[in-house]
Amino acid sequence: MVHQLPTGAKDLLPLDVAQKRWIESRIQQVFQSWGYQRIITPTVEHLRSLTAGGAVDPESVIQLHSNSIDILGLRPEFTASIARAYAARLGGNVATCPQRLYYNANVFRRRSNNTSEESFQAGVELLGASGLLADGEILMLLAESLDRVELENWQIILGDARLTGALLELFPEQYRDKVRQCLASLDRISLQEMDLPTDVKGYALELIDLRGKPKDVLSRLSNSAWTSSLTGEINYLKSLIELWESTGTTSVDRLILDLSFMQTFDYYTGIVFEVACNNYVVAQGGRYDHLLGVYHPQNISYPSIGFCINLEDLQQALQSRLPQTLVTSKCLVVAQSPKAMQSAFAYAAKLRQDLASDAIELELEFRAETEVRNHARLRGITQIAWISNDGAASLESVS
Numbered sequence: 076m077v078h079q080l081p082t083g084a085k086d087l088l089p090l091d092v093a094q095k096r097w098i099e100s101r102i103q104q105v106f107q108s109w110g111y112q113r114i115i116t117p118t119v120e121h122l123r124s125l126t127a128g129g130a131v132d133p134e135s136v137i138q139l140h141s142n143s144i145d146i147l148g149l150r151p152e153f154t155a156s157i158a159r160a161y162a163a164r165l166g167g168n169v170a171t172c173p174q175r176l177y178y179n180a181n182v183f184r185r186r187s188n189n190t191s192e193e194s195f196q197a198g199v200e201l202l203g204a205s206g207l208l209a210d211g212e213i214l215m216l217l218a219e220s221l222d223r224v225e226l227e228n229w230q231i232i233l234g235d236a237r238l239t240g241a242l243l244e245l246f247p248e249q250y251r252d253k254v255r256q257c258l259a260s261l262d263r264i265s266l267q268e269m270d271l272p273t274d275v276k277g278y279a280l281e282l283i284d285l286r287g288k289p290k291d292v293l294s295r296l297s298n299s300a301w302t303s304s305l306t307g308e309i310n311y312l313k314s315l316i317e318l319w320e321s322t323g324t325t326s327v328d329r330l331i332l333d334l335s336f337m338q339t340f341d342y343y344t345g346i347v348f349e350v351a352c353n354n355y356v357v358a359q360g361g362r363y364d365h366l367l368g369v370y371h372p373q374n375i376s377y378p379s380i381g382f383c384i385n386l387e388d389l390q391q392a393l394q395s396r397l398p399q400t401l402v403t404s405k406c407l408v409v410a411q412s413p414k415a416m417q418s419a420f421a422y423a424a425k426l427r428q429d430l431a432s433d434a435i436e437l438e439l440e441f442r443a444e445t446e447v448r449n450h451a452r453l454r455g456i457t458q459i460a461w462i463s464n465d466g467a468a469s470l471e472s473v474s
């Protein structure tokens with residue numbers, strides 16, 4: 076019988092793991108250097124916790140059968156779990172605001188074709204903080220993380236759920252849903268063919284084109300006949316973009332403003348963004364000011380913002396920059412006869428102690444010397460320590 080993995084599941088072999096670790100360790104260093112601390116939430120939660128407030132679609136959750144009446148599910152993302160874990164802890168004596176948390180683990184999603192997918196995310200949540208500094212911190216932390224792994228040609232697509240919502244509110248109610256769908260799927264043709272009053276259609280087409288260099292988009296928006304009631308929101312985005320540009324840490328061209336941009340999860344209330352790089356979406360996130368209230372016993376909410384990096388996509392986008400070979404052991408310790416076994420273990424232990432970061436391997440068979448040398452070469456080991464019956468070691472370099 077052939078034991079195959081379920082569709083969407085995969086084994087990570089040592090080289091995949093080494094590449095993943097290469098990325099994770101660099102990103103975690105950046106998170107920690109900005110004051111973020113690691114949190115670990117459970118893989119399995121009540122389905123109602125994972126989907127509370129209606130922001131996460133239960134259809135996207137892999138559900139588990141258990142003996143309890145409650146349905147359980149595998150986490151499809153982390154933000155809801157962290158909101159659940161912290162909602163009642165914030166503000167009181169337990170945890171002061173803001174809380175800076177990071178995570179690095181796997182998530183599971185059910186796809187529309189009924190297959191499941193396990194993937195890995197590393198991300199941060201900044202809980203109990205709002206305003207330009209908090210939004211700026213998250214965008215700059217994201218940029219620094221991507222720069223630390225030397226990702227090239229990436230761009231942040233920045234939207235604003237609140238502003239996009241307000242722009243949609245300007246449509247007569249009966250058209251809103253349809254226009255929203257067209258915007259979400261960037262479907263200009265359906266929008267053009269839609270039965271809308273001429274002025275409303277003109278505005279809808281204006282909206283779908285609100286994408287490009289931030290300054291151009293914002294000036295088009297400010298000059299639109301429709302947006303005079305939204306000056307506050309527009310000015311906020313202007314200030315955020317000025318802050319991003321003024322720090323000068325990343326190129327101005329990295330930022331694309333797209334006011335038709337919408338996220339899959341429906342808990343966002345402010346800026347939303349994703350990072351695109353060579354057809355991969357390597358990160359996404361945004362501000363969610365009401366989500367913690369969904370989990371708080373008195374429905375008190377704390378403004379929060381975060382992002383996650385999609386580690387597989389980042390690994391694909393980075394491929395040529397990642398380690399292509401595994402680190403090999405420094406030395407192969409060979410007991411030349413059964414009598415030398417104890418001395419071989421002792422010699423290997425001493426080497427491991429002396430060369431703290433190097434791996435030392437034992438030869439496990441009593442083979443002819445030429446075979447041992449060939450074996451060492453094959454494994455990329457450049458040194459052999461031959462241990463004789465009296466415990467003496469003689470070193471040989473293998474090339």
Ligand SMILES: N[C@@H](Cc1c[nH]c[nH+]1)C(=O)O
Nearest residue numbers: 152154360361381382383
């Ligand atoms: N949890 C979101 C990303 C995010 C983190 N914080 C806010 N948003 C996702 O998986 O897409």
